[in-house]
Amino acid sequence: MKLDKITIESAKATGRRYHDACGAAHGLDLVGERWALLVIRELMFGPRRFGDLKADLCGLSANVLTQRLEGLEEAGIVRKRKLPPPASVQVYELTDWGYEAQPVFEVLGRWAARSPRHDPTLPISAVSTMMSLRTMFDAEAAKGLTARIGFVFGDRSFVATIANDDLTSERAEIADCAVVFEGEPSAVIEYVYGKRPLAEMEAEGRLTVTGDRALAERFQTFFGLPEKA
Amino acid sequence: MKLDKITIESAKATGRRYHDACGAAHGLDLVGERWALLVIRELMFGPRRFGDLKADLCGLSANVLTQRLEGLEEAGIVRKRKLPPPASVQVYELTDWGYEAQPVFEVLGRWAARSPRHDPTLPISAVSTMMSLRTMFDAEAAKGLTARIGFVFGDRSFVATIANDDLTSERAEIADCAVVFEGEPSAVIEYVYGKRPLAEMEAEGRLTVTGDRALAERFQTFFGLPEKA
């Protein structure tokens, strides 16, 4: 009925951007809308389906997710792809440039972790958990160590590789891991950053550990939250 | 008529935050609101007055600036301070932790500069310009060089110091500088990134150079925008 399409188009054209040559300002033009950066976060470990994204981004409604994916695709950060048969399922994945946003999460996360208000006991997704390990890894504490460490969160698994005084991680099947942790993402967070005794968390049934127990016990010493500002 | 003040209060209490333990998500809780990060950017080189902030953040209205400053102050990022007499003027400045947000700008800026849509010809503030030099400095290109380089933008001046294969910069009076550039921030951007001949920009009256001319000519080789994704 109402032919307001013109105003909609013009609004999209001008699109509430910062008219600013500053790189950071343009970054906000790209990923500054609400939820946009967290959508990217959830894609940082590989392609995901619409429903998976929605499930892990608690509070994000379907229509907004649709808008963000459209916007990010238009910006060249996200790509829509159809998995080959027999899966034949639609997934969203980051472009190469999209994956290069990784340092943004590390730097922003490290800075924000010093916030007096930061509450590590809030819910956390599997991806965030793995990303947090990347961010907070203390090379000094694990100096010289080489090991693959597995994480099983329900039906998804990840492998962190410590080598050359560095930690890398990826979505992967558990294989050749010295230790495997299984449980909720929040349990790993609680163990690693809350410095809870491993036996205690196992007794509560929140975490299951298989493999090199000594390494599992040592694992939590490789990470530390920065002190509050 | 409608006494909806209660809902307003509760809205401020819950305040559209991501309920997420992820550091990056908390970062967005802190500085994810529109303009917040750019307000911080304008404070990265030292205290500023309300009107100065408003002037350099084109498109930001006074009421929103007030809201952002309040929010950032409450979050412990910004501090309100009264300059001692005879100035007796109110300024806003970053807390120590606020200044630690510097890497966020560098990383976000470096990433966003690769955006196909990034347009370096848009208007740019003095602070953004100096921050951009910090971000895009190529240590290899200036290897071994030691020099102080001055910038005069109207009534504000900055000094960049190149030493130990690193570039630092600060708001400061021009002193002991090998070269001084004077003009609009956009002129410096155009010279440095647009790789325009210095003589050409001087002829147009957009840039004035005093001091070591050879160094001034070489200066633009110390910086480069990354290639587009």
Next chain:
DNA sequence: CGGCATCCGGGAAGATACTG
């Protein structure tokens, strides 16, 4: 003029329901 409160219009975000 600097700083802040208030009112208003438009548009983005959020919740829910609905469709293929």
Next chain:
DNA sequence: CAGTATCTTCCCGGATGCCG
């Protein structure tokens, strides 16, 4: 499961006006 349609709420941005 993967979105779309609709409605409401609230934030953003602009204008105005008050006060020191």
